[in-house]
Amino acid sequence: MKNLIVATRNKGKILEINALLAGLVDQVSSAADFADFPETVEDGATFEENALKKAREASRFSGLPALADDSGLVVDALEGRPGVFSARYAGVGASDTANNERLLRECQSVPKEHRQAAFVCVLAFVTPDGVEQLFTGRVTGRILFEARGEAGFGYDPLFLVDGFERSMAELGLAEKNAVSHRAQAFNKFREYIKTMK
Ligand code: IMP
Numbered sequence: 078m079k080n081l082i083v084a085t086r087n088k089g090k091i092l093e094i095n096a097l098l099a100g101l102v103d104q105v106s107s108a109a110d111f112a113d114f115p116e117t118v119e120d121g122a123t124f125e126e127n128a129l130k131k132a133r134e135a136s137r138f139s140g141l142p143a144l145a146d147d148s149g150l151v152v153d154a155l156e157g158r159p160g161v162f163s164a165r166y167a168g169v170g171a172s173d174t175a176n177n178e179r180l181l182r183e184c185q186s187v188p189k190e191h192r193q194a195a196f197v198c199v200l201a202f203v204t205p206d207g208v209e210q211l212f213t214g215r216v217t218g219r220i221l222f223e224a225r226g227e228a229g230f231g232y233d234p235l236f237l238v239d240g241f242e243r244s245m246a247e248l249g250l251a252e253k254n255a256v257s258h259r260a261q262a263f264n265k266f267r268e269y270i271k272t273m274k
Pocket of ligand 1: 087119146147148149150163164176196229230231232233245257259
């Protein structure tokens with residue numbers, strides 16, 4: 078595929094997505110490349126709704142095939158919160174640190190054996206000629222009692238990845254991209270694009 082626009086300004090995500098699309102797309106641009114890129118209101122009740130809305134607006138704006146991911150952390154003991162509110166759990170424009178502090182507070186009284194959670198990523202692919210496809214990835218783990226690790230972004234330092242004795246922030250980019258929710262959704266997208274060629 079020649080050109081693709083990724084509908085995010087999140088530097089952490091752009092870094093991961095560029096690595097995940099390596100060899101598949103000649104030129105990847107992102108919302109960060111345009112000063113006037115439209116700000117999508119993420120008011121959907123599900124990751125699917127938000128991802129589709131972002132991809133549709135990005136494709137309309139750029140005239141290019143667009144990819145948008147909506148992702149977040151789903152904590153069992155919190156009835157699925159923060160979910161679609163992951164980016165603004167501690168308020169609109171909240172920092173990762175503030176969101177992580179809120180998560181730790183909400184999970185304060187949840188014992189180790191009930192701290193199951195998952196990172197979920199829904200990827201929407203929309204083209205100017207009307208193609209719309211969704212791809213979902215999910216990685217399970219447990220919420221830690223304190224932050225561990227320096228890599229990644231968002232809730233990574235508080236998420237102990239199942240099957241690893243390390244938090245998501247203790248895995249480097251390459252290891253994270255081998256297991257993450259985003260990587261799984263992108264792998265499905267890669268397979269799909271190959272069949273389109
Ligand atoms: P989105 O940009 O609306 O998809 O919001 C995603 C939010 O979910 C981010 O701001 C993070 O708080 C959280 N999140 C999503 N993916 C990850 C990840 O890979 N690591 C850590 N936090 C993530």
